[in-house]
Amino acid sequence: MTDLREPEHDIRDDDEGLSKETFENVTKAIDADDGQRLDTLLEPMHAADVADLIEQLTPVRRRAFLDLYSGEIDGDILSEIDESIRDEVVEQLPHDVLADAVREMDTDDVVDLIEDLEEPEQQVVLAALDDSDRAAVEQSLTYPEYSAGRLMQSETVTAPEHWTVGETIDFLRQEDWLPDQFYHVILVDPRRHPTGYVTLGKLLSSRRNVPLRDICEDSFRTIPAREDEGEVAYVFNKYHLISAPVVDDDDRLVGVITIDDAMSVLDEEHEEDFLRMARVSDESHVSDGPFQTARQRLPWLVINLFTASLSALVISLFEGTVERLVILAALMPIVASTGGIAGTQSLAVAVRALATRELTSANARRVIVRELFAGMLNGLGLAVLLGLAGTFILGSPGIGLVLGMAMIANQIVAAMGGVLVPLTLSRLGLDPALASGTFVTTMTDVMGFFAFLGLASWILL
Amino acid sequence: MTDLREPEHDIRDDDEGLSKETFENVTKAIDADDGQRLDTLLEPMHAADVADLIEQLTPVRRRAFLDLYSGEIDGDILSEIDESIRDEVVEQLPHDVLADAVREMDTDDVVDLIEDLEEPEQQVVLAALDDSDRAAVEQSLTYPEYSAGRLMQSETVTAPEHWTVGETIDFLRQEDWLPDQFYHVILVDPRRHPTGYVTLGKLLSSRRNVPLRDICEDSFRTIPAREDEGEVAYVFNKYHLISAPVVDDDDRLVGVITIDDAMSVLDEEHEEDFLRMARVSDESHVSDGPFQTARQRLPWLVINLFTASLSALVISLFEGTVERLVILAALMPIVASTGGIAGTQSLAVAVRALATRELTSANARRVIVRELFAGMLNGLGLAVLLGLAGTFILGSPGIGLVLGMAMIANQIVAAMGGVLVPLTLSRLGLDPALASGTFVTTMTDVMGFFAFLGLASWILL
Incomplete structure (x- = not known):
């Protein structure tokens, strides 16, 4: 059942974990340079919550916090801190604190930590370990990044x-x-x-x-x-x-x-x-600043400028048509945008199914045929609505017909693109979640404008 | 690091688990009505793989499969079968097989099973349990759906x-x-x-x-x-x-x-x-037929017809402008679509951050300000590109200026909408993942067309 209410997504201030009140008290203690108050506040907290707190501080307060509190940073807190700010934190830790912290950690957590560090900090960490742990960590690091060998702990029973x-x-x-x-x-x-x-x-x-x-x-x-x-x-x-x-x-x-x-x-x-x-780097974090955020997002926006220029080019082929019947300019985004939604729907289902191995070469053909028919059905349904709207609201059955026919064509393109693009990327060994969206919406935009304006030129003029 | 190659998303036929070959052998055995061959093929398989196989069969083959094999369906397989087809499978099981299967299951798995069944099958399941298990299952069912009480097993040590x-x-x-x-x-x-x-x-x-x-x-x-x-x-x-x-x-x-x-x-x-x-029901499955698929996706497509009509309305306000300068019709989707991408980026980051509690009321203001600046920065960057393109490709610095200014405005709307809409939905206790996309892209479409055509009317005519 679709459950609209999702309590787990609320902003919870009364939650266990890090409360707004605690957060404010901590920032006050930092601003007042009050190390003792900080100790009292953080003492009862779980390492995961202390790590959350460190992540949520502004960079300036984070540095001030570490000046006051770095002696208390232990292995538990260190392994909980997000990768995005971990090297920043480690660089500020005195070497003896870092050494104590890593000695407490399981080897898999040490590996996870050391992967992201600069050479000098890596050496401090390795030097702190006893011989067998160091050998285990070095052994783990011989396996490729993101492999089981990096994830495992070497302590076995x-x-x-x-x-x-x-x-x-x-x-x-x-x-x-x-x-x-x-x-x-x-x-x-x-x-x-x-x-x-x-x-x-x-x-x-x-x-x-x-x-x-x-x-x-x-x-x-x-x-x-x-x-x-x-x-x-x-x-x-x-x-x-x-x-x-x-x-x-x-x-x-x-x-x-x-x-x-x-x-x-x-x-x-x-x-x-x-x-x-959503065309966002998986390195995006809430703690990023505006420059970092802008830089992470800009590449896909620039790519979109180019793909959108393709649509512009298609539309410009029909300038004469638009000039003679200017209402077409107002209506044409309807077909393109509904195609974009349908393409994204089909794509999302296919990407998930590939990730969970529910979509395999054993059933790919059946799924493609399913999408084709589903696209036709929804195209027909939407075409009926548009036909009625064209006839009774705009007073032009011709426009209704053109809208409807273009919609059917574009829904089919959307449904097929949504499954064929990720299947193809997957076969090429690429991640279908990464680039499929851009391909599919480019297809639905271009097809949406082309079908609508093309049919309009043919039928209405 | 962004890792383009994602082997885990490949279509793997040589994988452990259910191979294409096994799948084909099983379908052959079903079509040949060969129960003994089916036993031999499935005997070495893990329950989770047998469940996958059942899910991937077409509905007709699935019925034939259950006619041949239902005697072997045990508690392990039953708890692995996906909800989407579970009642279909259970209805076809002889009552004694169902009773034997549930007696083997932990109470949490029985609860998970019984939730989705029709009344008569529920009775069969409850009757099969011994008294203490039945009491435990009934106790669990008094807790709300999707609660810890439904998830727990009552057997404690x-x-x-x-x-x-x-x-x-x-x-x-x-x-x-x-x-x-x-x-x-x-x-x-x-x-x-x-x-x-x-x-x-x-x-x-x-x-x-x-x-x-x-x-x-x-x-x-x-x-x-x-x-x-x-x-x-x-x-x-x-x-x-x-x-x-x-x-x-x-x-x-x-x-x-x-x-x-x-x-x-x-x-x-x-x-x-x-x-x-992606505006798809979470009840979508690869095993759904075309009618089911179309019906699940149609509602959001129809909603999009309405929101797209808003854009059409905005454009129609500027029909006179478009008539006099028809190239505007070709260029206007650029601003709207790039805004849509930016809005989705900002939205995805905010929705994830809400889900992981990284975005809280403690740092909401900082994140909103961050988005505002990031939107301005990317707007400026894109505006420079569009200004250059307008001047040197289209030969019209005026069009470049209008494109650029509209882009800045729309990037700001996108960035702000992407964070404010999910924050608002979350405060209202609604799931931000569900409806935010529609709100945000409607905002960026409307703003994109309005700013571009409005500025064009003012500056170019």
């Missing part, structure tokens, strides 16, 4: 296949280096190939003499370290994984990815698609 | 606050009703108020005599059963929760939500926003 529940529990009790969060014990053979895993729930609820092999999960999948992170998020969501072992090219265990990281990636991938469809 | 690790493990070993997946033991007081939780990892790695209180997680949050599910997904993602206790109005524990369900909700909410921004 494993057991030989032949162990029992009791042996495993005794082993876990002895260890003092266990990761903060783990959900499975991974069974490995002597060459560290993962062969299955046992959930902690099963381990806790089974008797000590039960062999691990008997309580393994039925469904077990490993993730190649070179897999794209978007694919990882998709697999976690589809198969309801909680954690999954990551393996290298020789199928040996090199790390583990947990669902919270997969969920962040899913969130980012969606955000990226959403913004790309 | 709890321990009194005063227990030790050893007592807890002994208790877990005795129990035979433990949920399939659980990640925490929730501590409750004698009145079933949750007071903290212990991860299974901590439980396994601590000695038997350690009190649970000493190994509780620092950060603990409960979720009210009436909370909106979108809010739940947001909180899980922000605070990296793995599972969270759900409480009723008296703060008593009634269930638990796990991150895999929160991840599905996050995915759905993003999909909904993505489709709504």
